[in-house]
Amino acid sequence: MPQPVILPESYIERIEQVLDELRARTRAxxxxxxxxxxQLIQARGITRSLNIxxxxxxxxxxxxxxxxxxxQIGEEQPFRLMFHEGSKRNIYLSQxxxxxxxxxxxxxxxxxGLVRLFSKRAVEELLTLTADYEKIVQQTPAxxxxxxxxxxxxALDALLPQDQRRSTNR
Amino acid sequence: xxxxxKQKEIKLKIVYYGASLCGKTTNLEFLHANxxxxxxxxxxxxxxxxxxxxxFDFLEIQLGEIKGLKPKFxxxxxxxxxxxxxxxxxxxxxxxxxxxxxxxxxERREANVEAWNxxxxxxxxxxxxxxxxxIVVQFNKRDLPNALPLDELRALIPCxxYPQFEAIAIQGIxxxxxxxxxxxxxxxxxxKHL
Numbered sequence: 001m002p003q004p005v006i007l008p009e010s011y012i013e014r015i016e017q018v019l020d021e022l023r024a025r026t027r028a029x030x031x032x033x034x035x036x037x038x039q040l041i042q043a044r045g046i047t048r049s050l051n052i053x054x055x056x057x058x059x060x061x062x063x064x065x066x067x068x069x070x071x072q073i074g075e076e077q078p079f080r081l082m083f084h085e086g087s088k089r090n091i092y093l094s095q096x097x098x099x100x101x102x103x104x105x106x107x108x109x110x111x112x113g114l115v116r117l118f119s120k121r122a123v124e125e126l127l128t129l130t131a132d133y134e135k136i137v138q139q140t141p142a143x144x145x146x147x148x149x150x151x152x153x154x155a156l157d158a159l160l161p162q163d164q165r166r167s168t169n170r
Numbered sequence: 171x172x173x174x175x176k177q178k179e180i181k182l183k184i185v186y187y188g189a190s191l192c193g194k195t196t197n198l199e200f201l202h203a204n205x206x207x208x209x210x211x212x213x214x215x216x217x218x219x220x221x222x223x224x225x226f227d228f229l230e231i232q233l234g235e236i237k238g239l240k241p242k243f244x245x246x247x248x249x250x251x252x253x254x255x256x257x258x259x260x261x262x263x264x265x266x267x268x269x270x271x272x273x274x275x276x277e278r279r280e281a282n283v284e285a286w287n288x289x290x291x292x293x294x295x296x297x298x299x300x301x302x303x304x305i306v307v308q309f310n311k312r313d314l315p316n317a318l319p320l321d322e323l324r325a326l327i328p329c330x331x332y333p334q335f336e337a338i339a340i341q342g343i344x345x346x347x348x349x350x351x352x353x354x355x356x357x358x359x360x361x362k363h364l
Contacts (some may be wrong), residue, residue: 004172004173004360004363005171005172005173006172006173006175006363007172007173007174007175007176008176009175009176010217010253012174012175012176012177013176018355035172035264036263036264036360037183037264038183038228038244038246039172039181039183039244039264040181041174042174051211051212051214052229052246053211053228053230054211054212054214056213057226057228057244057246058216058228061225061226061257061260061261063313064260064263065225065257065260068256070259084215086340105225109268126305139236145237145238145239147237148236148237148239148361151236151237152233152236152241152354152357153238154231155234156233156350156354159209159231159233160205160349160350161206161346162346162347162350162352
């Protein structure tokens, strides 16, 4: 089975601190951390109008595609960063170790040098956090309440109602 | 699988896998159209000009709060065409479960087998034992006048032991029914870690 990533509250708060500082120093519109399979871990500065989950999935696939580009041109490691320049907004993506990526979305008025510098620092801090990960996870208690399965069935009944006429499960 | 204890979120990834034009995107389009907006994201599709999936389709479903936890399911499709085989593997990365869509058309026999074998190869390359991995099999396009009999499809795709459903995804038949056991199976795996 794929290895689960379990992020305790204290760990998330430390990630938030890194992201908040990065956002404040670069005056970015928003910043987020995702894993390379496309799951969003944490985002800061996000507005309701933004489909951040989809953006995380897209940046992860972008990162994966460029890793393949790197391989094709004979690079031994994936590219460490990517920069997309728009007319109003830019996006700057950094690889965080082998499993995560950091994205900074910022207006064109912001200097790219600032984003580059503080992204690099944030990546270093996030990597330090990753090193503590095992220790923190071991201290995290389990939290599944009794009756979860029944409640899950009820939620699924409501969202994905079964049509008895056409059910063909064998 | 991602568990964020601060937000009490459990995020799980389910991938729709199968040969080209077997109906993977159709499954997601039906889900997008029939699940209330508050419980799903917008659908993202990376398509070619010919309307074929080049990288993936993506849709997130939220079940709301269940006993203090908020399960969220990222649904992806892989590109079916064989020349996008590398991106199939990328999309499969980190998957917690698979809905394998089988095309019932007789001329798609070999394509189904290729996709099934390719799924198993890719899972093994990720260090996953396919026999222990949550896979739901959906026999799609059951409305075709020349649809292959189920026994023949089962002989092609050795899927005994996996939950199986018949579907006509374009009419929405069997779509919810296939997703439901996939969600249950990936949640069951998640609970082992809680």
